[in-house]
Amino acid sequence: xxxxxxxxxxxxxxxxxxxxxxxxxxxxxxxxxxxxxxxxxxxxxxxxxxxxxxxxxxxxxxxxxxxxxxxxxxxxxxxxxxxxxxxxxxxxxxxxxxxxxxxxxxxxxxxxxxxxxxxxxxxxxxxxxxxxxxxxxxxxxxxxxxxxxxxxxxxxxxxxxxxxxxxxxxxxxxxxxxxxxxxxxxxxxxxxxxxxxxxxxxxxxxxxxxxxxxxxxxxxxxxxxxxxxxxxxxxxxxxxxxxxxxxxxxxxxxxxxxxxxxxxxxxxxxxxxxxxxxxxxxxxxxxxxxxxxxxxxxxxxxxxxxxxxxxxxxxxxxxxxxxxxxxxxxxxxxxxxxxxxxxxxxxxxxxxxxxxxxxxxxxxxxxxxxxxxxxxxxxxxxxxxxxxxxxxxxxxxxxxxxxxxxxxxxxxxxxxxxxxxxxxxxxxxxxxxxxxxxxxxxxxxxxxxxxxxxxxxxxxxxxxxxxxxxxxxxxxxxxxxxxxxxxxxxxxxxxxxxxxxxxxxxxxxxxxxxxxxxxxxxxxxxxxxxxxxxxxxxxxxxxxxxxxxxx
Amino acid sequence: xxxxxxxxxxxxxxxxxxxxxxxxxxxxxxxxxxxxxxxxxxxxxxxxxxxxxxxxxxxxxxxxxxxxxxxxxxxxxxxxxxxxxxxxxxxxxxxxxxxxxxxxxxxxxxxxxxxxxxxxxxxxxxxxxxxxxxxxxxxxxxxxxxxxxxxxxxxxxxxxxxxxxxxxxxxx
Amino acid sequence: xxxxxxxxxxxxxxxxxxxxxxxxxxxxxxxxxxxxxxxxxxxxxxxxxxxxxxxxxxxxxxxxxxxxxxxxxxxxxxxxxxxxxxxxxxxxxxxxxxxxxxxxxxx
Numbered sequence: 010x011x012x013x014x015x016x017x018x019x020x021x022x023x024x025x026x027x028x029x030x031x032x033x034x035x036x037x038x039x040x041x042x043x044x045x046x047x048x049x050x051x052x053x054x055x056x057x058x059x060x061x062x063x064x065x066x067x068x069x070x071x072x073x074x075x076x077x078x079x080x081x082x083x084x085x086x087x088x089x090x091x092x093x094x095x096x097x098x099x100x101x102x103x104x105x106x107x108x109x110x111x112x113x114x115x116x117x118x119x120x121x122x123x124x125x126x127x128x129x130x131x132x133x134x135x136x137x138x139x140x141x142x143x144x145x146x147x148x149x150x151x152x153x154x155x156x157x158x159x160x161x162x163x164x165x166x167x168x169x170x171x172x173x174x175x176x177x178x179x180x181x182x183x184x185x186x187x188x189x190x191x192x193x194x195x196x197x198x199x200x201x202x203x204x205x206x207x208x209x210x211x212x213x214x215x216x217x218x219x220x221x222x223x224x225x226x227x228x229x230x231x232x233x234x235x236x237x238x239x240x241x242x243x244x245x246x247x248x249x250x251x252x253x254x255x256x257x258x259x260x261x262x263x264x265x266x267x268x269x270x271x272x273x274x275x276x277x278x279x280x281x282x283x284x285x286x287x288x289x290x291x292x293x294x295x296x297x298x299x300x301x302x303x304x305x306x307x308x309x310x311x312x313x314x315x316x317x318x319x320x321x322x323x324x325x326x327x328x329x330x331x332x333x334x335x336x337x338x339x340x341x342x343x344x345x346x347x348x349x350x351x352x353x354x355x356x357x358x359x360x361x362x363x364x365x366x367x368x369x370x371x372x373x374x375x376x377x378x379x380x381x382x383x384x385x386x387x388x389x390x391x392x393x394x395x396x397x398x399x400x401x402x403x404x405x406x407x408x409x410x411x412x413x414x415x416x417x418x419x420x421x422x423x424x425x426x427x428x429x430x431x432x433x434x435x436x437x438x439x440x441x442x443x444x445x446x447x448x449x450x451x452x453x454x455x456x457x458x459x460x461x462x463x464x465x466x467x468x469x470x471x472x473x474x475x476x477x478x479x480x481x482x483x484x485x486x487x488x489x490x491x492x493x494x495x496x497x498x499x500x501x502x503x504x505x506x507x508x509x510x511x512x513x514x515x516x517x518x519x520x521x522x523x524x525x526x527x528x529x530x531x532x533x534x535x536x537x538x539x540x541x542x543x544x545x546x547x548x549x550x551x552x553x554x555x556x557x558x559x560x
Numbered sequence: 561x562x563x564x565x566x567x568x569x570x571x572x573x574x575x576x577x578x579x580x581x582x583x584x585x586x587x588x589x590x591x592x593x594x595x596x597x598x599x600x601x602x603x604x605x606x607x608x609x610x611x612x613x614x615x616x617x618x619x620x621x622x623x624x625x626x627x628x629x630x631x632x633x634x635x636x637x638x639x640x641x642x643x644x645x646x647x648x649x650x651x652x653x654x655x656x657x658x659x660x661x662x663x664x665x666x667x668x669x670x671x672x673x674x675x676x677x678x679x680x681x682x683x684x685x686x687x688x689x690x691x692x693x694x695x696x697x698x699x700x701x702x703x704x705x706x707x708x709x710x711x712x713x714x715x716x717x718x719x720x721x722x723x724x725x726x727x728x729x730x731x732x
Numbered sequence: 733x734x735x736x737x738x739x740x741x742x743x744x745x746x747x748x749x750x751x752x753x754x755x756x757x758x759x760x761x762x763x764x765x766x767x768x769x770x771x772x773x774x775x776x777x778x779x780x781x782x783x784x785x786x787x788x789x790x791x792x793x794x795x796x797x798x799x800x801x802x803x804x805x806x807x808x809x810x811x812x813x814x815x816x817x818x819x820x821x822x823x824x825x826x827x828x829x830x831x832x833x834x835x836x837x838x839x
Contacts, residue, residue, distance in 0.1 A: 016717040020705040027702050031672060036756055038797040039691065047642055048672055056801050058825050060758035091834040106757035130642065160707040160717065166679035167651055167710070170644025247648050282656065287709040294718050297725065360834045426821065427829045430801075437831050487819055 010073055010378055011156050012301050013121040020163070021118045024125055028052050029111035036108060051169070053099075053127035054110060058430050063088075063105040064127040065117065069137040069155035069179075070098035070381040074372040077379050079120040081364035087113045091360045094349065096421060096472055097176070098136045098381045099127055103428055131169045132162035132243075135177040138186040139382035142304065143390045145338045149206060151181035151198050153299050154235065157290065161236050168243045172250035173258035175243070176215075179208075183501070188383060190214050190223045190503035191475060193260045194242060196235075206232045212242060212272070213264030214503075216469035221261040222503050224269040226276060232295065237288040241280035245272070305376035305391045310341025314395035326401055328450060332412035334397060343394050345375075347387040347409040348419065352448045355437045356422045357385030359409075366407050374400050384421050384460075386414065416453040417461060417526065418444040421472060425465030425482065426489075432465035434482025434489035434515070439463055442519045447526075456526055459540045460499075475499035477541045478525060479506045480518065489515040495525065495552055496544035507544075509553045513560065521556050528555040562693035565662075566683040566700075570693050575612055575633060591635055591664075598623060605630040614666065617645040621652055628659045633684070638667035647680045654681035655711040674699045679710045742782045742789070746818065747809050749776035750785070750792045751825070752802035760825045761799060763792045769799060773826040774815050778807060 013021075031048050034040040040048075053064035065080065072080070080100055084092045087109050088102040095101055105113065114124060126133055135155040142150040158177060162168070168175075180187040181198040189195030195211035207229045214223030230238045242260075251257045264272045320326045335344040347367065350356045359367070371379045371389055374396045380388035387409070392400060404410035413419045420443060423429065425436030440463055447453055462476030466483075473479035479494035490512035497506030513521050526540075532551055533543045544552070563573040575589045580596050587609035597604055597613045604611055605627040612633030615624055624634070634653060636646035646665065653659040664684040665677050671692035677685065678700060687693040709716050715723070750763040754771075761769040762776035770776070779785045785804050792802040806818025817823040824830060 014721065016705050016720060020703070020707070020717070023703045023705065027672075036797070041796050042755075042800045044641070044670060044672075056753055056758065058821070059760055059828070060753070089833065104758075108756045130644075163707050164676075164703070165708050166676040167647040168644070169676055170642055170647065170673075244648050248645055252643060252645075284655070294722060297718070297721055355831055355834065358834045363834075427824060427831055435830060441831065489820070 010071060010303050011068075011152070011298075012303065014301070017160075018118070018121060021121065021123045021125075022115075024052075024123065024164070025111065025114045025118050028114060032107060032111055047129060047170075049107075050129035051126060051131060052110075052114070053124035054105075054107065055128060056430065057103065057424075057428055058426075059428070060104045061107055061110075062428070063102045063110065063113070063124065064095070065100050065102070065122060065124045066127050066134050067098050067100060067122075067381050068159050069135060069141065069152045070139050070383075071141075071152060072379045072381065073120075074368045074377040074379070076120045076122055077364050077368035077371065079117055079122060081361040081368065083113050083117065084361040084364065086116075090362075091358055092364070093355075093424065094357045094359065094381050094385050094387070096383045096385065096423075096470060097134050098139070098383055099134055100381070101424075103424070125163055126169075128174075129169075130171045130173050130175075132165065132171075132175045132177065135159050135162070135179065136187055136192075136383060137179045138182060139380040139388050140186060140335070140344055140390065141181065141380075142302075143337050143339075143342075143344055144182050144186075145336050146182060147338065148181045148198055148200060150302065151179040151187075151196075153295070153302060154196070154198065154208075154232070155179050156302075157236070157295070157298055158239070161239070161288075165243075168247055171243070171247055172252050173255065173260075175246070175260065185499075185501040185503075186382070188472070188475070188499040188503065190501070191216055191220075191472070191499060192223060194239065195223045199229075201229055201231075208232070208235060210238065210242075213261040213269070215259050215261040216472060216474045217259070218256050218467050219262065219265075220469070220474045220505050221265060222505070223261075224264065226269065226273045233290045233292075236290060237283055238276075238280055240288060241276045241283060244279055245275050249275075305378075307339045307342060307391070308393070310393055310395065312340050312394075314341070314393075316395040316398055320398035320401075323398075325405075326398060329401055329405070329410050329412040330397060332416070332454075333410065333414045334392075337391075341394055343392050343397060345389040345392045345397070345400065345404075346382070346414045347389065347404060348411040348414055349386050349409060350413055350419050350444065351408050351411050352418065352444045353441050354408075354444070356420050356440050359387070363407055363409065366403070367409065370400060370403055384419065386419070412450060413444075413453055415458045415460070417447045417456050417459045418453055420444065420461045420463060421476070422463040423465050423470035425463070425471075429465060429470075431468055432482065433467075433484040434465050434491065436463040436465040436471060436480075436482060439480060439482075439491070439515075439518050443522055446519050446523060455536075456530065457536070457539055459526075461522070462497075472499060473497075474505045475503060476506060477539075477544075478522065480522075483512055485512065491515070491518050493518075493521060493525070493556075495549060496541060498541060507549045509549050510557050517560070524556045525552055528552050562687050562690055564685045564687050564693050564696045566678060569697060575610070577614075589632065591633065594619065594624070597627075601627050612662065612664070615649065617643060617649065621649060621657070625657050628653070628657055628661075631659075631661055633662035633664055634659065635664040635666050635686075636682075638665060638669060638673075641668040641670050641673055647676065650677070650680040650682055651710060671695055671699050675703055679706065679712050679714075681711050742785050742804060744780070744782060744785055744804070745806055747778050747780055747807050748785055748804050748818070749773075749778060749807045749815070750788045750802055751776065751805050751822070752792060752799040755798055755800050763788055763802070767791060769795075773807075773817060773822070776807065776815050778809060778815060779804075 178192040197209040211223035375389035426432035464471035464473040475497040494506030589610035610632035765777035
């Protein structure tokens with residue numbers, strides 16, 4: 010957990026006071042909407058269908074107990090009692106009033122939470138692995154570098170009016186849980202042959218209308234050069250990214266149009282011309298940031314505590330443990346995922362009461378720390394295994410212990426047409442129906458790991474392109490239709506899914522997904538072959554046949 | 561449109577914007593377009609009066625750089641306040657090319673970008689709204705903490721922390 | 733429904749209205765025939781020609797302090813004359829979410 014110091018807090022407070030003044034000038038008419046829109050976006054305030062939407066930053070998905078209580082309070086006091094965790098590790102409130110936002114922001118500033126640059130054409134939340142700092146085999150905690158980047162990119166005077174939004178993600182594990190390959194800049198932390206820490210830098214990933222997998226621009230950038238190198242990339246993008254067409258303004262288009270070699274040369278040229286001494290990260294500075302991260306004083310605990318042995322006779326507990334509990338790098342501890350995907354519920358939502366209860370459980374069982382994953386679930390990262398049975402009972406009562414993590418009902422969905430003014434179709438009811446169809450845990454376990462991603466429009470906030478099954482809402486003659494893709498992946502083998510055929514109407518989507526799953530169960534060569542691997546092996550045809558035979 | 565200068569507030573503009581076809585007014589301080597300047601940069605950069613060039617935001621600075629030490633001012637352009645290319649140009653002029661003359665922001669220059677512009681190296685502002693020009697001094701003081709190093713000489717938060725650390729340990 | 737944020741030409745597909753969101757709190761509002769706004773869709777002024785729509789939109793947009801994001805949306809006019817939403821998007825905006833929101837547990 011990074012501890013904000015007085016400097017960090019001062020900046021947040023100064024920002025709140027600036028925004029309060031800007032809201033005042035907007036409501037008085039001194040600022041037109043055209044002048045105000047970019048300013049409110051830079052503070053995470055969108056206009057949606059019913060109301061404003063307020064997106065609060067959760068830097069690299071890490072929260073303290075106190076902070077989660079504060080998020081609950083905001084939901085209760087200034088919203089309608091719930092919030093939505095997003096695919097970029099942030100939280101969104103859907104009913105907030107502009108006039109009350111400065112108060113909500115001031116309140117959040119008190120616990121070191123802000124909404125800076127969660128929207129707008131600037132650099133957004135630097136996301137990371139929700140298991141950072143506790144994953145076995147991790148090279149080092151990537152959040153140190155996320156925090157270094159967060160500070161560097163916050164209110165950067167040169168890069169606050171980029172051609173378009175800019176997203177970073179960092180991973181430090183072989184298995185990429187941060188989806189770095191679909192980000193504008195993806196960073197893979199690793200060590201070179203001399204044991205020095207550095208990054209493989211990838212650029213130009215992104216979804217939306219023109220999805221691209223990021224390409225490696227430099228295989229190894231030394232840690233001390235990270236900021237200067239990033240500055241070179243941003244400067245090239247700021248100057249040459251397209252500004253004539255918002256659909257062609259992301260860096261992925263620039264990289265595509267120049268080609269990665271030419272783009273890399275432009276960046277290298279800029280980087281060499283920089284007097285990078287100001288941005289070179291001295292070891293002492295890196296260590297300063299590292300020292301502000303506190304880690305739990307783990308106890309020496311047995312690998313298999315008695316409490317766990319005794320609880321093993323409870324099949325419900327065991328089902329949950331096998332599904333939602335993951336190995337921790339410290340013996341005797343575990344990483345626990347809290348499913349925010351209850352059967353029939355909107356994916357990724359939590360009520361204020363749930364947030365408060367989870368915050369308290371984190372205090373008791375996770376050293377006061379919670380994580381938010383981009384798959385829209387929460388994580389308690391430091392749970393002693395002996396506490397798992399008692400924790401589970403509490404989580405189950407709260408409705409956040411559905412044992413469906415990584416399974417077919419662990420659906421990632423954008424808010425869709427129920428909330429979002431950009432949407433063509435609804436996504437949440439599709440997700441809800443699918444969780445009902447596959448509610449049976451035996452069935453879900455039989456199917457195995459299967460990621461369904463739903464987006465209500467081509468902006469792809471649900472990351473449908475990289476879903477094992479991707480569902481994209483479109484509009485045809487005023488009706489909601491859905492295109493289905495299969496075979497996408499978001500991890501270190503990231504790739505886009507393939508369309509299986511013509512779009513299908515709203516009422517048929519759940520049936521189609523059932524057909525696809527049935528086809529997979531029939532076609533897989535053994536139970537351990539994951540859905541996405543069966544698709545890889547056999548291609549789209551057999552699935553297409555099954556789905557469209559009777560349609 | 562009021563001209564604001566850093567540390568001086570609203571001032572009279574000494575520079576005259578001269579249109580491309582128009583005659584140059586003797587030894588007055590002038591601001592001319594890049595196209596006009598580049599027709600005869602040697603002569604124009606050596607004239608008795610102060611010369612300033614308005615450089616478009618979609619053009620590299622390379623053609624301007626050789627004359628910088630003879631120019632009194634460079635004016636950069638924000639066609640819309642959302643178009644941030646001039647921030648990069650400003651930093652390059654100040655930090656890489658060492659330009660010390662007046663660096664002026666023109667175009668859609670609004671209050672809420674003053675701090676960014678100052679940090680990028682601008683010291684003169686053709687401000688769109690009178691009320692914004694009047695609020696310049698108070699707006700410029702909005703922030704006291706800055707994370708990134710730019711040419712504005714301010715100590716970054718990281719450096720302040722390191723200084724605090726050193727003084728803490730020195731005091732032991 | 734294709735986001736009206738992408739509207740360029742004004743081409744009515746039938747009777748239409750102008751709707752927006754209230755600046756201070758984001759509430760859904762409808763332009764009335766009395767140069768004002770209402771939060772109730774039945775109060776919306778109905779336009780039937782591009783010229784009427786353009787004029788209604790212009791006066792709506794002119795109220796920059798009170799309303800944001802004004803756009804032209806389709807309506808259905810019942811035989812009784814009652815004005816209702818003309819597509820799913822406007823249905824959702826007037827009637828609310830088509831899903832149940834998470835309800836805080838009863839104490």
